[in-house]
Amino acid sequence: MFRYFLYRLFLYVPTLLIMLFVVFILVKALPGDPITVMYGEFDPPPEVRKALEERLGLDRPLLVQYMLYVMRILQGDWGKSVGTGEEVLRLVLRRFQATLELAVASVAIATFIGLSLALISAWRPNSLADKIIRIASVASYSIPVFWWGLMLILIFAVYLQLLPPGERGGLKHLILPAVTLGVVSFGMIARVSRASMLEVMTQDYVVAARARGLNEVKVLLSYVMRNAIVPIVTIIGLRFGVLMSGAVITETVFKYPGIGSMIYDSILARDYPVVFGGILFVAIVVMTVNLLVDILYYFVDPRVKLEKTRV
Amino acid sequence: MKSSRLTYIALVLVAVVIIGMVGYFYFLRAPEAPPKVETPLKETPVTFKEIDVLKISQRADLSTIDVQVATDAPTLSVFGHVYETLFRVKFDETGTPTFVPHLVESYTKINDTLWEFRLKSGVKFHDGKPLTAHDVKASFERGPQVGSLPRILLGFIKEVQVVDNLTFRLVLKYPFGPMIAHLSHPSTAIIPAWVAERFPNAPIDSTAYIIGTGPYRFVEYKKGERTVLEVFADYWGRKPTVKRIEWVPIPDDSTRVSFLEAGTVDIVTHVPPQFVNLLKDKGFQVVQIPSVRVIYIGINVERIPDARVRQALNLAVDKEAIVKHILEGAGSVASAPIHPSVFGYSKQTPYQYDAAKAREAIRAAGWEGRELVFITPQGRYLKDREIAEAVKAYLEAVGLRVKVEVMEWAAYISRVTTQKDFDLFLLGWSTVTLDADYGLYSLFRSGAPFNRMQYSNAEVDRLLDAARAESDLAKRAQLYAEAQKLIWQDAPWIFLHYEDIIVAFKPKLVDIEIQPIERWILTYAMVREESR
Numbered sequence: 041m042f043r044y045f046l047y048r049l050f051l052y053v054p055t056l057l058i059m060l061f062v063v064f065i066l067v068k069a070l071p072g073d074p075i076t077v078m079y080g081e082f083d084p085p086p087e088v089r090k091a092l093e094e095r096l097g098l099d100r101p102l103l104v105q106y107m108l109y110v111m112r113i114l115q116g117d118w119g120k121s122v123g124t125g126e127e128v129l130r131l132v133l134r135r136f137q138a139t140l141e142l143a144v145a146s147v148a149i150a151t152f153i154g155l156s157l158a159l160i161s162a163w164r165p166n167s168l169a170d171k172i173i174r175i176a177s178v179a180s181y182s183i184p185v186f187w188w189g190l191m192l193i194l195i196f197a198v199y200l201q202l203l204p205p206g207e208r209g210g211l212k213h214l215i216l217p218a219v220t221l222g223v224v225s226f227g228m229i230a231r232v233s234r235a236s237m238l239e240v241m242t243q244d245y246v247v248a249a250r251a252r253g254l255n256e257v258k259v260l261l262s263y264v265m266r267n268a269i270v271p272i273v274t275i276i277g278l279r280f281g282v283l284m285s286g287a288v289i290t291e292t293v294f295k296y297p298g299i300g301s302m303i304y305d306s307i308l309a310r311d312y313p314v315v316f317g318g319i320l321f322v323a324i325v326v327m328t329v330n331l332l333v334d335i336l337y338y339f340v341d342p343r344v345k346l347e348k349t350r351v
Numbered sequence: 352m353k354s355s356r357l358t359y360i361a362l363v364l365v366a367v368v369i370i371g372m373v374g375y376f377y378f379l380r381a382p383e384a385p386p387k388v389e390t391p392l393k394e395t396p397v398t399f400k401e402i403d404v405l406k407i408s409q410r411a412d413l414s415t416i417d418v419q420v421a422t423d424a425p426t427l428s429v430f431g432h433v434y435e436t437l438f439r440v441k442f443d444e445t446g447t448p449t450f451v452p453h454l455v456e457s458y459t460k461i462n463d464t465l466w467e468f469r470l471k472s473g474v475k476f477h478d479g480k481p482l483t484a485h486d487v488k489a490s491f492e493r494g495p496q497v498g499s500l501p502r503i504l505l506g507f508i509k510e511v512q513v514v515d516n517l518t519f520r521l522v523l524k525y526p527f528g529p530m531i532a533h534l535s536h537p538s539t540a541i542i543p544a545w546v547a548e549r550f551p552n553a554p555i556d557s558t559a560y561i562i563g564t565g566p567y568r569f570v571e572y573k574k575g576e577r578t579v580l581e582v583f584a585d586y587w588g589r590k591p592t593v594k595r596i597e598w599v600p601i602p603d604d605s606t607r608v609s610f611l612e613a614g615t616v617d618i619v620t621h622v623p624p625q626f627v628n629l630l631k632d633k634g635f636q637v638v639q640i641p642s643v644r645v646i647y648i649g650i651n652v653e654r655i656p657d658a659r660v661r662q663a664l665n666l667a668v669d670k671e672a673i674v675k676h677i678l679e680g681a682g683s684v685a686s687a688p689i690h691p692s693v694f695g696y697s698k699q700t701p702y703q704y705d706a707a708k709a710r711e712a713i714r715a716a717g718w719e720g721r722e723l724v725f726i727t728p729q730g731r732y733l734k735d736r737e738i739a740e741a742v743k744a745y746l747e748a749v750g751l752r753v754k755v756e757v758m759e760w761a762a763y764i765s766r767v768t769t770q771k772d773f774d775l776f777l778l779g780w781s782t783v784t785l786d787a788d789y790g791l792y793s794l795f796r797s798g799a800p801f802n803r804m805q806y807s808n809a810e811v812d813r814l815l816d817a818a819r820a821e822s823d824l825a826k827r828a829q830l831y832a833e834a835q836k837l838i839w840q841d842a843p844w845i846f847l848h849y850e851d852i853i854v855a856f857k858p859k860l861v862d863i864e865i866q867p868i869e870r871w872i873l874t875y876a877m878v879r880e881e882s883r
Contacts, residue, residue, distance in 0.1 A: 072761030076768070078415050078554075080422035081778065082499035083768055083800055088420075091553040123415045125556040126574050134573075190605060197613040205613040206606065207599070208576075295601050295610070297576045305412075305575055310761050314574075 048331050056323055057110070063319050064106050067312065073098065074122040074310040096122065096312070109316065119313030121306075128317035132299065136321060138208050139298040142221065142290075143283035145214055149222030151276055154229030159260060161230065162237035173230065180227035189220045189293035206294035217294040221287055225279050232275045236268040243267070269340050277333035284329060285322045399861065399877040401592045407618040407873065408607050412575055412600035416561060417554040418540050419490075419498040424781070424869035425620075427537045429598055431870055432580055433477075434540035434563035437468065437487070438531050440785065446640070446692050446867055448785045450531045454482065454541060454564065456517075463526040463822065464509075470517045474587045476543050477568045484519035487511060489544035496552045499800070500538035503793055504784070507533070526820045528827050529786035532694070536784050537870075566591045566874050575600065591874045592862075611635065611855060618856040618863065620871065623733075624679035630855045641683060642852045642867050643690040644781040645790075646732055648725075648742060648845035649804045651774050661842035663712035665702035667749040668742055672704075674848050677737050681851040687835050688791060690849050692867055695787025695818070695831035699839040702846070710749040722752040723774040728763040732779045733850055739777055742845070767803055776803065779850070783868045787831040788819055795838050806843035 075084050075092050084092075093099040097108055112119065118129035157177070161170045196216060197205035204213050240246060241264060249263050250256075286300015299318055306314035411425040418430045439453040452458065458468040474482040488511040494501025507527040512520040523530070533539060546560050555561070561569040566588065567580035578598040582591050599616055601607040604623045611619045612633065622630065622637065631637050650661050670684040686698050713719055723746065727739035736757055743753040753775075758766065767776050780801070782790030792815050793799045797807040811834050818830035839846075854865050859879045864872040 070762065072759075072763075072765040076765045077761045078420060079499055080414065081764070081780070081801070082422050085496065085499060085502055087552045088497050088554070095553060095556075120556060121574060124413055124572065124574055125416055125558065126572070131574055190609075193606075193609050193613070197615075198609055201613060204615055205609050207615070292603050293606055295599070295603075295606055297573070302575060308759065308761065309414075 045331075045335070048334075052324075052327060055327065056320070059323050060110070060316065060320055061106060063316065064109070065102070067307065067310075067315055068102060068105075070307075070310065072310055074312060077309050078123050092122075113320070118317045121314050122311045123309060128313050131302070131314065132317050132321045135297055135299040135302045135318075136325070138296065139284065139286050139300065141214060142217055142287070142296060142298060143280060145218035146221035146225065146283065147276060147280050149218055150225040150229055150279065153222065154226040155233055155272070157226070157230045158233035158237060159265070161234045162241060162264070163256075163260060165238060174234075177227035177230045181224050183224075185220060185224045185287075185289050186293050188223050189217070189290055192216050192220055193293070206296055208297050213296075217287075217290050217296050220294070221283065221290050228279070229272070229275055233268065233272045236271045237264050240264050240268045270337065273333065273336055273340060277329065277336070281326045281329050284325050396881070398880050400880055402594065402876060402878060404595045404597060405593045405618070405873055405876060406597045406599060406616040407620070407871070408599045408601045408610055408616045410600070410602055410607070410621040413572070413578060415554055416558050416572070417497065417550075418542065418561075418563075419494045419501050419538060420554045421498075421538070422500055425600070428870045429578055429580070430540070430563075431537050431565075431872060432567040432596065432874060433561060433565045433569050434537065434542065435565050436535050436537060436540050438535040440532075440535045440866070440868075442866060448692065448694075450535050453535075461520075464523040466521045466523070466530070467514070468519055468521070470519075471587065472517055474564050475585045476564050477562045477583055478543065479585070480543060482541065482564050483516045483544075484513045485516075486541050486544045486547075487519050488513055489547035490541045491539070493542075493547040493551060494539065497550070497554060498538060500536070503789070503800070504533045504536055504539050526822050528819065528822050528824075529694075529784060529788045532784040532786040533789075567596065589875070592877050593873055593875075596873055608855075611857075614857075617860060618854065618871070618873070620852075620854050622853040622855045624681035624851075624853065626855075627681075627853060634858050635855050636858060636860065637853065637855045638865050639681065639851050639853045640865060640867055641690065641692075642781065642850050642869055643693060643783065643785065643790075644732075644779050644850045644869065645685050645688065645690060646682075646735075646738070646777070646779045646847045646850060647685070647688075648847060649776045649778060650843055650845065651771065651776075652804050652806045652843050653771065654774050657716050657718075658841055659712055660716045660718050662702065662840075663709040663716070663718075663749070664746065664845050665842050666705045666712070667709035668745045668845055668847075669704040670701070670847055673738055673741055677734050677741060678848070678851075681733060681853060682848040683851075684848050685846040688795070688838055688844065688846065689782050689787055689835075690790075690867075693782045693785050693787055693790055694824075695791075695828050697828075697832035697835045699835060702842075706745075706749055713750050719750040720752060722754060724754050724756065724772070725775040725777075726756045726758055726763060726766060726773045727777040728760050729757050731760055731763075732777075735777055738847070742775075742777075771805070775845070778803075781868060785868065787827075787835075788815075791815055791831065791834060791838070792819060795834070795843070804843040806841065808837060808841055811837050811841075 075089050097105050120127055157173045161173045164170060193205045193216065196203045203216055207213055246259060246263050249259050286298045286303065288300040288304050291298040291301040299322060303315060303318040409425040413426050413429060414423050415421050415426060418434050421427055421430060435454050437453060437455045438450050440448050440450055442448055454470055454474060456469045456471045458466060460466055470482060470484060476482060491505055491508060491511050495505050507523050507530065508521055509524045510522040512522060514520060540563065543562050546562060558569060558572045566583055566586045568583045570581045571579035580596045582594050601610060607619050608622060608626050610616045627637050650664065655661055674682045674684055684701060686701055687696055689696050725739060725743060727735055729736045739755050743755050746753045780794060793801045795802060795806055795811055796815050797812050814830050814834040818827050821827045821830060852865065852869055854871065856863060861877055861879050863876050
């Protein structure tokens with residue numbers, strides 16, 4: 041277990057470096073640069089261009105820029121936003137905290153709804169309840185997320201005026217965006233869980249448990265759920281990983297200051313330090329979440345022997 | 352099996368239809384206008400209350416924290432509350448601008464190229480230091496080094512001479528008619544000398560250096576989230592009635608409007624035209640005024656040197672239809688390269704839409720079937736992409752082929768600026784000084800920085816140079832009128848329209864100043880209350 045953890049940790053660094061390099065090349069390959077964007081319809085004075093290029097190191101060869109960037113990151117210097125001078129690390133941490141709150145809340149909502157519905161569905165397959173749940177699940181992720189977002193804003197913020205339409209600040213502000221994201225992801229969780237449970241339902245040990253007269257709740261929770269959990273953990277982990285990198289559309293609709301919209305905006309402004317800092321941070325987090333999910337397998341499925349697993 | 356599948360499909364369809372109908376009828380349809388309440392005969396006393404926090408949402412966040420670097424209206428609107436200029440512009444009810452001394456107490460003309468100014472005494476910067484002539488000198492010397500706008504606006508100054516602490520002289524390179532207008536633009540605002548000297552040729556790198564003499568101090572900035580200004584206790588002028596202003600950037604149009612509807616913000620700017628009636632019906636105040644921004648399609652004159660072809664392009668496009676149907680009335684067809692409220696404006700005969708005539712001219716010039724590359728940004732100006740698509744259709748209808756390339760702003764602006772591999776490009780230009788020099792010289796003078804059409808006409812150059820150096824207003828106006836006539840005939844643009852500004856705010860807010868140069872001044876806003 042410990043050795044496995046170390047091994048994965050060891051793989052972290054080269055993966056991050058390669059990823060960062062690819063992003064570096066891609067973003068630099070985009071036409072336009074931060075200085076041009078800052079000056080809008082105008083041409084920046086050449087002296088400023090020179091001074092800023094020096095400040096940002098944009099006048100060096102690409103590979104040198106990359107190396108210098110990595111060196112500075114290793115020294116804990118994440119740089120400053122080109123246009124507005126805000127420190128990238130502080131900005132990223134603040135935005136990430138917002139994203140984390142949103143991700144946890146929405147995954148909790150999606151998991152609760154998804155698993156409950158899957159249980160009902162799998163308990164009596166092809167019943168009316170099952171059919172309705174299956175339609176609802178498909179509908180939930182077929183309808184685009186911005187539609188859900190705008191509808192919730194219209195109902196709860198504009199007409200009923202119960203909740204704020206967005207921004208960050210306390211639980212009240214979190215509800216609408218979290219529910220929106222929860223709604224679009226519960227369907228996926230419900231479908232995967234239902235399929236996984238149905239498969240387990242037909243296993244001999246479930247039939248045997250029922251034959252022994254165990255009560256249905258016990259059968260469902262201890263026998264079915266327990267054994268169906270691996271794919272469920274996988275899908276929830278994946279969903280969580282995706283949300284960690286920010287939910288740009290939801291953040292935009294609710295003006296929620298998450299990390300996704302931060303990266304998106306800074307790509308448009310060619311604010312390189314913020315783009316790289318944001319992506320680097322997200323990459324670290326997503327890799328950590330994946331590792332945690334792998335470790336979680338160990339606990340939910342005793343058959344998994346992490347030490348011997350090849351990555 | 353088959354029937355159950357059919358049931359499914361039917362169920363889903365019914366659900367979709369129901370959801371759609373409920374959504375449409377219940378939420379999107381504007382509610383009926385509330386019944387008009389008869390005003391009671393007894394007069395209710397009206398009081399005006401000061402405001403603790405005023406929240407305004409613009410379309411964009413600060414693009415830079417350096418006032419001398421900033422070029423965009425949203426950023427300059429924020430800084431307009433923090434920094435002050437030597438003169439300032441005021442508009443009367445008809446929208447006619449006048450320029451009045453602001454930080455300046457008095458000024459005298461010594462000769463055509465030498466002016467003496469005396470600053471008001473007792474003006475303080477937010478760091479407590481008094482405003483002196485040295486700050487003016489440092490600001491005017493640094494501005495052109497770091498900013499494109501100050502470079503244009505202050506380019507007429509040869510030297511700033513400090514006479515004493517409150518007195519300075521401007522030595523001009525040439526007599527300069529629009530001087531006072533230029534000294535009213537926020538890009539010529541006065542910053543402390545020590546900040547100017549610390550960052551002589553690069554933008555400031557921290558919000559700690561945002562120090563002005565304006566009614567508000569800059570207290571907080573969170574990128575993409577908000578900018579907070581608080582009233583400056585030692586302000587020299589009339590005491591502001593708003594204690595704190597929060598600027599919340601919301602790029603998404605629907606979200607911005609819903610923030611106003613939900614009461615989260617008090618004012619929203621850049622309201623899309625389709626929301627105007629909805630907001631009015633709900634009792635919000637909506638102000639729609641013409642702005643000084645003209646939207647045009649620049650024609651690469653090097654590639655299309657034949658003026659007859661360029662005129663034909665103008666004839667081929669139905670500008671009125673674009674304003675009416677694409678902008679939904681939020682604009683007016685351009686009648687000159689500059690807006691009517693700009694000094695020096697001279698009305699031209701519009702190119703009346705005439706597809707047959709345009710087609711004939713294109714054929715006669717041998718341009719039939721030629722392909723034009725038309726580049727356009729998306730989301731920068733009101734309905735820019737839709738306008739480009741419409742123009743493409745109009746031009747194809749008269750026998751040309753048009754390839755529209757929609758580009759993201761950063762890529763677009765560097766292509767327009769550095770490369771010349773296009774035939775047509777869509778851009779906007781605001782004559783923010785309200786003087787024709789700014790709207791014509793930088794755009795149509797040969798070799799001028801924003802003459803991206805590469806247009807050159809020796810007579811136009813002569814007129815623009817002469818107008819710039821002329822101090823007699825009537826003569827200047829005459830010179831600009833002649834220049835505009837020539838530019839209009841040469842048609843280096845497809846002249847499109849002037850954009851409207853639409854701002855909406857809460858029912859009881861009063862005294863919000865909305866200027867046609869896309870700036871809003873909130874310093875003296877109040878809440879109107881009817882007490883009994």
